[in-house]
Amino acid sequence: MLQSIEVAPEPRLIPRVVTPRAVTADARETAAHDKPCIVTSHLWAFFGDAPAIKDVSMVVPQQAVTAIIGPSGCGKSTLLRCINRMHETAPNTRVDGQVEILGSAIYGDGTSPIAVRRHVGMVFQRPTPFPTMSVRANVAAGLRADPKSRLAQRNVDEIVEEALHRAGLWEEVKDRLDESAMTLSGGQQQRLCIARALATRPRVLLLDEPTASLDPLSTQKVEELVYDLRETVTVVIVTHNMQQAARVSDRTAFLLAGELIELAPTNALFTAPQDPRTEAYITGRFG
Amino acid sequence: MKTRLARHWISGAMIGLTYLAAVLATLPLLLILAHLLKKGASSLSLSFFTSMPKPVGEAGGGMANAIVGTLILIGIACAIGLPIGIGAGIYLSEKRSTPLAQSVRFLSDVLNGLPSIVMGIFAWKFLVRGYVGHFSALAGGAALGAMMIPLVTRTTEEMLKVVPVSLREAALALGYPRWRTSISIVVRTALAGIATGALVAVARIAGETAPLLFTAFGNQFWSTSLREPIAALPLQIFTYAISAYEEWHAQAWAGALVLISIVLVISLAARFATRSRFGAPVD
Numbered sequence: 001m002l003q004s005i006e007v008a009p010e011p012r013l014i015p016r017v018v019t020p021r022a023v024t025a026d027a028r029e030t031a032a033h034d035k036p037c038i039v040t041s042h043l044w045a046f047f048g049d050a051p052a053i054k055d056v057s058m059v060v061p062q063q064a065v066t067a068i069i070g071p072s073g074c075g076k077s078t079l080l081r082c083i084n085r086m087h088e089t090a091p092n093t094r095v096d097g098q099v100e101i102l103g104s105a106i107y108g109d110g111t112s113p114i115a116v117r118r119h120v121g122m123v124f125q126r127p128t129p130f131p132t133m134s135v136r137a138n139v140a141a142g143l144r145a146d147p148k149s150r151l152a153q154r155n156v157d158e159i160v161e162e163a164l165h166r167a168g169l170w171e172e173v174k175d176r177l178d179e180s181a182m183t184l185s186g187g188q189q190q191r192l193c194i195a196r197a198l199a200t201r202p203r204v205l206l207l208d209e210p211t212a213s214l215d216p217l218s219t220q221k222v223e224e225l226v227y228d229l230r231e232t233v234t235v236v237i238v239t240h241n242m243q244q245a246a247r248v249s250d251r252t253a254f255l256l257a258g259e260l261i262e263l264a265p266t267n268a269l270f271t272a273p274q275d276p277r278t279e280a281y282i283t284g285r286f287g
Numbered sequence: 288m289k290t291r292l293a294r295h296w297i298s299g300a301m302i303g304l305t306y307l308a309a310v311l312a313t314l315p316l317l318l319i320l321a322h323l324l325k326k327g328a329s330s331l332s333l334s335f336f337t338s339m340p341k342p343v344g345e346a347g348g349g350m351a352n353a354i355v356g357t358l359i360l361i362g363i364a365c366a367i368g369l370p371i372g373i374g375a376g377i378y379l380s381e382k383r384s385t386p387l388a389q390s391v392r393f394l395s396d397v398l399n400g401l402p403s404i405v406m407g408i409f410a411w412k413f414l415v416r417g418y419v420g421h422f423s424a425l426a427g428g429a430a431l432g433a434m435m436i437p438l439v440t441r442t443t444e445e446m447l448k449v450v451p452v453s454l455r456e457a458a459l460a461l462g463y464p465r466w467r468t469s470i471s472i473v474v475r476t477a478l479a480g481i482a483t484g485a486l487v488a489v490a491r492i493a494g495e496t497a498p499l500l501f502t503a504f505g506n507q508f509w510s511t512s513l514r515e516p517i518a519a520l521p522l523q524i525f526t527y528a529i530s531a532y533e534e535w536h537a538q539a540w541a542g543a544l545v546l547i548s549i550v551l552v553i554s555l556a557a558r559f560a561t562r563s564r565f566g567a568p569v570d
Contacts (some may be wrong), residue, residue: 021502118462128457132475142461196461249555 031175034099037062037204037234038083043097044080045087052078054258055097060251065235067266069247071243071281075258076238080206083236084120085113102203121197121233122206126213127189129181131195136177138165138192142200166232167195168225174231175252187218194225198233205229207237210246223248242282246270254278320547327544329446330537335545340507340523343532350542356424356518357493357549359511360503363452364492368435369485375436376443376481395437406430407498415502424510424517427503431492439492442484446477482561486488489548496521501515520546 018183023120028128038060045053052075071080081087082095085106099106106116120141129138137224139160160177164170169191173184181192190210207226209217226248229235239245245252253263254275262269273279335351341348375391382388410430415422450473458468474481499505505522506515520542527539 084455084460086460089456114462115466117460122457122460124453124460126453128451128453130454130472130476131458132478141458145458145462145464145467193457198461219336 009188013182025052035062036060037102038236039100040082041080041100043082043099043106044095045075045082046059046094046096047090048092052258056255056258058253058260058262058263060234060236062234063230063232065237065248066263067245067252068236068238068255069245069252069281070255072240074154074255075155076255077208078258080122080208080236080238080257082205083204084122085116086122088113097157118142118200120204120206121200123190123193123197123208123210125209127186127193129184129189130193131180131182133181134178135173135181135184135192136160138181138194140200142196145202160195163199165193166198166229167191168221168228185218187214187221190218190222191216191225194222198229202233204234204236207235209238209240211239219244242270254281256281295511323540323544324549326537327540327542330541331544335538336337336510339509340447340538341489343530343535346534350518350520350523350538350545353518353520353523353542354545354549355505356506356513357520357546359424359513359517360431360499360519361489361493361553362429362514364431364435365485365489367429367432368439368488368492368499371432372436372439372488373481373485374445375440376447377499379440380473381539387564393439398433399437399441402497403430403434403495404497404500406434407500407502409433410498410502413435419514421554422502422504422516424503424515427499427517427519428513430498430502431495434492434495434498437489438488439485441486443477443481446480446484447473449480450476479561482557486554488558489553493553494546496525498513519548536537 002082015170036059038199039058041057043053043056044051048176053209054075057066068079070076078087083099083101083106085095087093087095093106101116101120105111128143133141136157140156142157143156161170161174164173169188172188174190176183184192190213194205194207194210210226211222214222226235230250237245237248245262249262249266252269254261254269254273254277256277262273262275264274269278270282334347336349336354338347338349339351340353375395379392380390392454407430410426410433414429415428419425453516454476455468455473458472459465463472499519499522503519503522504516505526506518508518510517524539524542524546527535530536
C-alpha cells in the first residue's frame with residue numbers, strides 16, 4: 001500500500017520518497033486515514049506584502065491528529081488560521097491558493113467565511129471563555145451564533161452536556177453550569193473552550209498551541225483529550241513542543257520560514273526525517 | 288548604603304504620604320457634601336419637591352418645576368448624546384486606524400475641550416434662533432447632549448479597547464458575524480465600563496449652567512413642554528444664589544443638595560442595572 005504523499009508535487013520542493021520503513025513505522029496509519037479531509041494547494045498567506053505561508057500544498061487525512069511544528073515565526077499559526085479563514089480577519093492580509101475541506105473549496109466564490117468557521121472549530125493559545133456568560137452559555141455560544149441551524153433548535157442542554165462530556169469536563173462543572181466561566185481554573189477554561197468548539201459538531205478542530213499557558217497536569221488532560229477526539233473529528237494542532245507532537249499526533253508537518261519542509265507519519269518524521277532541515281530542527285540544532 | 292531601619296522608615300513615610308494624598312483627594316467632596324447638608328437640609332422638606340417657587344416674602348415654596356425640568360433636560364441630553372457617543376465609540380474601536388477614525392478621535396478631543404458656553408451659543412444659533420424659534424427645553428437638552436457626545440465617545444472607545452482581541456477572535460472563530468461579535472461579545476463585555484462612562488458624562492452635564500442660560504432659559508412656572516422654556520435646577524440655584532433674599536439663599540442650598548442627590552441616584556441606579564450578572568467585576 002502506498003501512503004499518500006502530501007508535499008506539493010512541485011520539483012523545486014523537496015522530493016519526498018516514501019520509504020517502506022516509514023509506512024510500516026506507523027501502525028496507526030490505517031485505511032480510514034487515507035481519506036483526505038483538508039487539502040491545501042499552493043497556499044500563500046500574506047501580511048501586507050510579506051508572505052507568511054509560501055506555496056504550501058498538503059493533505060490532512062480524516063479522523064487523525066496532524067501536528068504542525070516549527071520554530072517561532074515560521075507561520076504555523078498562520079497556516080492554521082487559513083484553514084478556517086481567520087487569517088483574513090486581521091488588517092492588510094491576503095490569501096492566495098485554495099483550501100478544500102471534505103471536498104468543498106473554502107475560498108471558493110460565494111463561500112462565506114462565517115459558514116466555514118461554523119464547521120471548523122478553533123481553540124487558541126490562551127483560554128478565551130466569554131467573561132459575561134455562564135459555563136452553560138459559553139458552551140452554547142456557538143449554537144446561538146447561528147439561530148437558524150438545526151442544532152440550535154434541538155435541546156440545547158443536551159448538546160451542552162454532550163460537548164462537556166466529550167471535553168472531559170462534565171464531572172467537574174456539572175454542578176456549576178450557571179456560574180461564571182471565569183470561576184474555572186485555567187485548564188478547565190481551556191477544556192471549556194474545546195467543549196464550546198465541539199458543541200457545533202465541527203468536522204475539523206484546529207488547536208493553536210492549546211497548552212502553551214497551562215500547567216503540566218492540565219496539559220496532560222488536554223493531550224489525552226486530543227488523543228481521544230481523533231475518533232470523531234479531524235484535529236490539526238500547532239505546537240512548540242516536539243514531545244507533545246510525538247505524543248498526540250498521527251502525522252506531523254514541519255514548517256520553516258513559511259514553507260512546508262516535510263509532512264510524514266509522526267514516528268517516521270521523528271525517527272527518520274527525510275530532509276536535513278527537519279533533522280536539524282528535531283535534534284535541536286536550531287529553533 | 289542605607290540600613291534596614293532607614294529603609295523601613297522611608298517606606299513607612301511614603302505609605303503615609305500616599306494615605307495623606309488619598310485623604311486630600313476626597314476631602315473637597317466630603318467638605319462640599321457636609322456644607323451642603325448643613326446649609327441645605329434645613330430648607331429641605333416634602334414641599335420643596337412638590338410645590339412651585341413662591342414670590343419673595345412668602346414662606347415655603349419649592350423647586351418642583353426645576354427638579355422635573357432638570358430630569359427632562361438630562362433625558363433629552365441622553366437621548367441625543369448616548370446613541371451618538373456610544374455609536375461613535377464603537378466605530379472608533381472597530382476601525383481604529385482609518386483616516387475617518389483618526390479625525391473623529393481628534394475632533395472629539397477638541398469638542399471635549401470646548402467651553403460649555405460655546406456649546407450654548409451653538410444651540411442658541413441653530414435651535415433658539417433657527418429651528419424652534421424661541422427658548423426651549425429642546426435647545427437646552429441639545430446643548431447638553433452635544434457636550435456629552437465627545438465624553439461618551441472617548442470613554443466608550445477606551446472601554447472597548449481593553450476587551451482582549453482574543454475574545455473577539457474566539458467569537459469570530461465560532462462563526463459569529465462581525466456585527467454580532469462586536470455587539471454581543473465586545474460591547475457586552477465592556478458594558479459596565481461604558482455605563483460608567485455614560486454616568487460620568489451625565490454627572491458632568493447635570494450641573495451645567497452656562498449652556499442653559501440662553502437655551503432652556505429657565506421658567507418660574509410649571510412646564511414640561513419640550514418646545515417651551517423650561518426650569519432647571521442649576522439655573523434656579525444661580526438665580527436664587529445671586530438674589531438679595533435670605534430665604535432664596537436657603538432655597539439655593541437645598542437645590543444644590545437635590546442636584547447632587549439626583550446625580551448620585553442616577554449613578555447608583557445605572558451601576559445596579561449594568562452590574563455583572565456574576566457579582567465580581569469583569570477583568
